[in-house]
Amino acid sequence: MTDKSQANEQRSSGTAVSQNAAPQLAIELAGINKHFGPVHANKDIDLKVTRGTVHGIVGENGAGKTTLMSILYGFYTAETGRIFVDGKEVTIKDSSHALELGIGMVHQHFMLVDNFTVLENVILGAEDDALLQPSLDKARKVLAQLARDYELEVDPDALIEDLSVGGQQRVEILKALYRGAEILILDEPTGVLTPSEADHLFKVLETLRKQGKTILLITHKLREIMAITDDVSVMRQGAMVKTLETKNTDPAELAELMVGRRVLLRVDKGPSNPGDVKLEVRDLVVKDDMDITRVKGINFEVRAGEIVGIAGVSGNGQSDMLEAITGMRKADSGQLIVKGKEVVIKGDDGAAKLRDMSVAHVPEDRQELGLVVTFEQWENAILGYQDDDKYGKGAFLSIPAAREEANRHIEKYDIRPANNRLKAANFSGGNQQKIVLAREMSRNPDVLVVGQPTRGVDIGAIEFIHNQIVAMRDAGKAVLLVSVELDEIRSLADRILVMFDGHIVGEADPATATEAELGLLMAGVSADNAPESDKREANNKESAK
């Protein structure tokens, strides 16, 4: 009873505000800072969110969007900075405090108990009494009401594990609304949804906005931003770059802001001299661990003596493609052909198999995939090649041989400090990257696959790494370079392929292509160039008509 009237009151007040001439701020953040160890996840963030609007926050993976929202939701505490909710300064101690302030969050990974029913999940933490039954009865009524108001239909007695992903997401939204959330934060809500589920979600968000709720939508999908938001804020590398009105911007501008325009580093390189095809990918389809198709049938080839650059906003399937090409993940279908021979990956030894075929891999994430950071540099210098006869025969490792190899790497690749007994964790980012590069390049491979070679690397090291990659090309190696740094791709690659939503949507010549053209391709705007028609886009177009 009280709850219903409260809800009505909130709704009417919400409408009143949205009709108000001077829009009020639902949320204001000022000077928010947060570190995770050495990572500065949020740098002096300012943000103003107008009540009754849908406010998008875009940025690449790792730009600090989720951290910022988690601070707002009280899951993390900011080191410095001030938070205002409805104009009042608050210190959000924990999630329950955020809920009291009317802030609800729909997490990217749902915070649901799989073997509980919908009702149980909805009331968890918001039970009225020591006994459950009254709360369950109340929640059943409220859910029925919410379902009518917002098209949020879910069977209240279903177990979470029996619901579709879209259904689970509706439960998350219901959870927040049941707690009286006026401000709703959605973290990458469409990442796991089918197109029709995503359409349904947008309809729900539209209704919520009409009822005066404020919505913060975190995403890296520009199409969603354009489709539903009123304002959009762009984050890059932990900093808030800009806040724009959605109607005054376009995907190309946003893409550019997201990826960032850096001082173009000049790399001295002559024209390429492509030879035989060394690496070929045919109709590659890759699914991730959650069984979502990330790479949707791509084709390309890399010849000896050329650098092929794969550009794109991160999260468009590049990582999954890299994993498939380097044998870390089994492709769902399609062919991988190395030096004319098809590679079939069956077990877990795919990465070793490709290494044996002289395909070297500098992984995207050096700390997770490239190094064992608690190992010393000399150990890392032979990792993956430790069974070579060079480093000892049979079961025994020849430590002197390995140390010698490590010292050669240190000298040739200028790894500092020049100490092979130092743990990898104690080297700087640039030197860690050089440890990996040295290991992979000094094998003199025929094919070099490089992911994000200069992420988190200082300027000096970037130049060195770039020159090494060009040197590999000039030595007649086939180089595949995947990077989200557009400048890096433009200055290194001899051919640019742009990936968007699991497809290669275009090819460009770095000498002639402008940043704007590439930005449009990366934003998936000129879908006409797409070799295969994307079902989802087709659906959207149809529904737009």
Add this chain to the structure above:
Amino acid sequence: MELFDSLILLLDSTVRLTVPLLLACLAGLYSERAGIFDIGLEGKMLAGAFGAAVVAALTGSAWLGLFAGIGVSVAMALVHGVASITFRGNQIISGVAINFLAAGLTTLLGQTWFRQGGRTPQLNGDARFNGFDFPFADQLAEVPVVGSIYSELLSGHNVLVYAAFFAVPITYFVLFRTRFGLRLRASGENPKAVDTAGVNVNMMRFKAVLITGILCGIAGAYLSTGMSSGFVKDMTAGRGFIALAALIFAKWMPVPALYACLLFGFLSALGNFMQGAELPIIGEVPVQLVQALPYILTVVLLAGFIGKAVGPKAGGIPYVKER
């Protein structure tokens, strides 16, 4: 009729042997449902048995003994809690440590204090939990079948026996019908969901561990002051582990836990009953074989007969909020 009487005796013995298993099993149920594995049920029960016997011997009161047993067991449970919740230690190692600590300390202190080879003094009268008879038990004993069930099987146990069986519906109610139970179960399944709902996960887990301590203490007190009349070195004899097996067998549900414990209790009773008994064809049954039956059954059941026993998903994993 002789066979029927034997059966009643066997079942009566089953009831008594089930009680410590059941209490320990329910103890483990609370802890593991909240996400804290507890392999130290055995140790807590043993320490509880010792504490109860010592205080009962010194004061002459079984009730004071019971409280002492609970106190000792709770103290050990809190050690496990601090190690595995606050300091995020390995829950198995912490549990093993508790078992060793209990086994060593009870023997050492028992010998130092009483000099009877680790035993505590014989308990008599009010220092033990004695059975009490239901109304008209004597009169009804003569009635065939129903009478002996009533007066032999149901009546005549001590208060802890009835408490143990009564704990089953209470546990069911607490876990599935109360706010506390909902949060406790959620803490064991997806603690992050609990945290984001604004509930303190570690506090929930501590409460669960506390209940585990209380129940283990009661189980221990029953062993030394109810079933026996004093503490004997290593008197739990693996019951804590059998209780864990029963817990898995019951898939972490209270009512199935009762059945599992009754089954294991029955096998123990059967083991005692068959000592020296002659069976047709087989001849005299080796005592050791019968006594090994519960353990053999545990292995066989756990190895395949009960299907996949999936415990609480977050079980054994300390909850860490910051990444």
